[in-house]
Amino acid sequence: MNWSEKISDFSNYLKFEKNFSDNTLDAYVRDIKKLQEYAMTELEGISPLEISFENLQEFIYQLSKKKISERSQARWISSIKAFFKYLVEDEIREDNPATLLEGPKLGLCLPDTLSIEDIERIIKCIDLSNDLGQRNRCILEVLYACGLRVSELIDLKIxxxxxxxxxxxxxxxxxxxxxxxxxxxxxxxxxxxxxxxRAKGKINKKYEDILFLNSRGANMSRVIVFLIIKELTDRAGVNKNISPHTFRHSFATHLLQNGADLRYIQEMLGHSSITTTEIYTHLKTEELRDVILNYHPRNQA
Incomplete structure (x- = not known):
């Protein structure tokens, strides 16, 4: 049994049985290929059937020495656990060497958000005198008003x-x-x-139904959307770590701040679990904490 064969089977399992998105699937497969490379170079080509818990521990340890972020380490461990769980379920291995692997403890990661004023400043920086500016304004308005993921935005059909x-x-x-x-x-x-x-620009026949197009008339890439937002954010002087996802976070945060029910926000964001959406309650808690510290009479010196 070789690595490439099992990684290919694992990829199909994630896609067709677990219904993973393309991005998540790619990340998991990429992680296991790193393990394969380690097995080939450091473990004398040991197969997935023979690799041990100690081998996996050493692999994770070597990664941690390369100043890989804790969040990336945690994802690697998640990928490895999923891979060996698949091998056991498929009766390729009788034991699961990844069962006892422990990832780094991750603290609550609160996403950056933009204030309404920040968003207005960024949008006002767009040059609306040309078609590119008109398109970019529409992109930002849709991201913020609808809370879409960037992958959903670039695939949005008219x-x-x-x-x-x-x-x-x-x-x-x-x-x-x-x-x-x-x-x-x-x-x-x-x-x-x-x-x-849009009607004035070039439209590739294959992408006639895609809302946002690049200069070649094809659908846009995630990277281009990120670069557009980075350029506009810098121009607006908003000193935050901003990405397309920041507009999604801001959409959810502003809804919650204005009294929207968390369940409705969950539905609009497309979260399968309310637990994922609950991170925004922590954002609101932080805001309430600041209000108390700044305005409660007992805190006024």
Whole structure:
């Protein structure tokens, strides 16, 4: 039994049985390929059937010495556990050498968020005198108003936008479809972009239904969206670690701050578990803490 064969089988298992998204699947497979490389170079080509708990421990230890972040180490361990669990379930191994692996303890990671003022400043920095600026403004408005993941944004189809009933049909992680309300303000921006900007540009026949296109008329990449946001953030003088996902975090945070029910936010974000959405309650708790410390009379010196 060789590594490449089992990694290929593992990839199919994650895709078809576990319904992993492409990005998560790629990360897991990439992690196991690192383990394969280690087995080939440091363990005399030992197979997945023979590798031991001690071997896996040493592999993780060697990774930690390379100043790999704790979050990356935790994901590696998660990937390894999933791989060997698959081998046991498929009756390739009788024992699971990864069972006792322990990852680094991760503290609660609160995402960066933008204030409403920050978002307005960033959008005002866009040069709306050209088609590129019109497209970029529409991108940011959709990210913030609908709370989409960047992968959902670049794959968004015009045919999945219901302008009459004001909602988007979004295909999220694992192919799960959800409906996201569309504000009339955002709806008008999208319609204007489609008729006044997108229609004038080059449109590749394969991507006729994709909302956001690059200069070649094809769908945009995640990297390009990240670079657009970074450039605009720098121009606006917003000194935060901003990515497309920051607009999603800001969408959820502002909804919660204005009284939205956490369950509704969960549905709009497409979280399968309410636990994932609950991180935003911690953001609200931090805000309340600051209010108490700054304004409670007992804290006024």
């Amino acid at each position: 045919s999945n936008i219901n302008f009459k009933e004001h909602y988007l049909k979004v295909e999220g992680k694992g192919g799960k479809v959800r409906l996201v309300p569309l504000a009339e303000y955002t709806s008008e921006i999208i319609l204007s972009y489609i008729s006044d900007t």
